[in-house]
Amino acid sequence: MTTTARPRRRIRPLTAALTSVAGTLGITVALVATGTLSVAQGGGDRGARQLGDPDYGVCRGVDVRCYHDWGNFDTSKGFKVLLYTRTAGPRHANLGPALGTGLNPPVSDANVVQKALLRMGSDNGFQVDYTEDVTQLASAAALFKYNAVIFFSTSRDTLDDAAQTSLRQYIRGGGGFVGVHNAFGTEYNWPWYEGLLGNANFYDHGPAQPGTVRTVNSKDASTKSLPRRWEFSDEWYNLVPAPTRVRVLAEVDETTLARGVKGNYHHPGHGDDHAVAWCQYYDGGRAWLTTLGHDAKAFSTDGSFPGAAEFQKLILGGIESAMGKKPFCT
Template identity: 55%
Template sequence: MKSILRSSIALVAAAVLGAGLFAASAPMVAAGNGNGNGNGKPATADQIYLDEVKDYGVCRGTAAACYHDWGNGWEEGEEKRILIWSRTGGPRHAHLGTPLAPGLNPPLNADNVAQANLKAWAEERGIAVDYTEDLAAFSRLNKYQAVVFLSPTRDSLDDSAQTALMQYVRGGGGFVGIHNAFGTEYHWEWYEGLLGGTNFYDHAPNRPGTVEVVNKKDVSTEFMPETWAFTDEWYNLHPYPSYVNVLLEVDKKTSLNGRANGHPGHGENHPVSWCQYYDGGRAWVTTLGHAVEDWTEAETENDDLFQNHVMEGLESAMGIKPFCSV
């Protein structure tokens, strides 16, 4: 069953600052309330908070009116440049390898395969790449058209870096979250909204599944067959993503067979990739990319689709290609 959010075109007005809530009578214009109704009727703030969907005090959704063209997106003639962030404050995925040395662009170790290969994929497309696990890099974000969170964990940022990321996104910057980008900054609500209003909850063991293409209009999916096989951890998330353009989901059979720690997963609708405008910026995210082999030259089933999905999503978040088509 394709996602109930596949046509969730939402323009969400910014919340009143300070209290962070709308008045009960103030409508939020949306195709649905993000929690399964999908009836096209406006939802009041009271209704949204009753069904656990937050507004995060920002403009968010799939309408470009939520974007701020304030200089952080790519423009013709500019150098294309991204920053890859992979600092971990807790468990570390094998595809990241050993922690990086301080500074910008330290020598990569042989086991830093995700950083090395994402860098190589980007450079093949003419995109310059910086990579780091040094918090000092967040003082210079405005030279990048996208910041890529590549499987960071737990408290990856300090207060200054959080502020810098918010200012960068609000200026029209691109954000790309890959795999365990959903397992970091748990206590920062603004970041939860950047991910689509959700966080990592749990997952079953790495296992084969069938990816279903929900939206073939987007540049990150238009080249894909309707379904394709892939192996991953198939993250269960909570709450369910809201006001986003779902691009891919894993099929019902894989999802329902993937219960972990007593959590039932997302049932028939289990999104794995989506995009949205958020607080002035562009956010493209995917839970895919667990296996080390996804990030190496080793051939695994449909790893080319995964690679192109990530790179097309990255270029769209940068502003090089159309973003979040519905």
């Protein structure tokens, strides 16, 4: 007997699925309760509103169906990440002097971020390559050697056309991305990258100052070992747009910022929903993001900088989950 194969059911992108139920109050309440509602949608009573929610034309959000498990990574060979710190604009002091060309050029003690990530990898069983040479990102084949790519305080147009294409193909093939601090001040005019950040971009920041971070999701690999509240000092980025359809992991309590949160370009802050760390699936890949990481002392290990240990646990868990070593965005 001849049978006719049933057509495969096509899974709609998460963006379309969410749009179809956006008018339902019960769904909105559920998203608020699980920390997946956007900051821009205004779950709190104070702060900037209507900060934009564009559709990037890709599957994105917290649904694992947006991930492409296409066999591009053999974890039996161990785990390896690429740290990218090229700056084409302002350069954070914790990056130290600009690096030479090629992969893994010499670093000095002033290259705090690079040395800290090398130590973190050595202590936790994964290899770290680092570069500021855009040609090292020129092909997807080169990037597929890494379980995750880390942008740490890159700035402005730090990628050329070849590197943009490679990063996009790498993410679409199931790659992991970690964006730290001024990764949000990078590639402003590339909508796909803005979506990779969770529909978020740096706008301005208030004074660098101490504040209290709230761990709002304690299930994730990056936050499960953190206290519910912990002290930290940073610039506390204000974002336009602000993240949407992501799993918020940590927020800053704006009421603890003694010098206020109003930015140098007059952003009023995000009120009750000032996210500082979140995660999402995006266009086939994994993306873990944090706006924290301004001060070189955040990598200190002597207890002299409040919150340094918590910050290091946060980004270690983010890196390990983005590269698939630990569960992602739970």
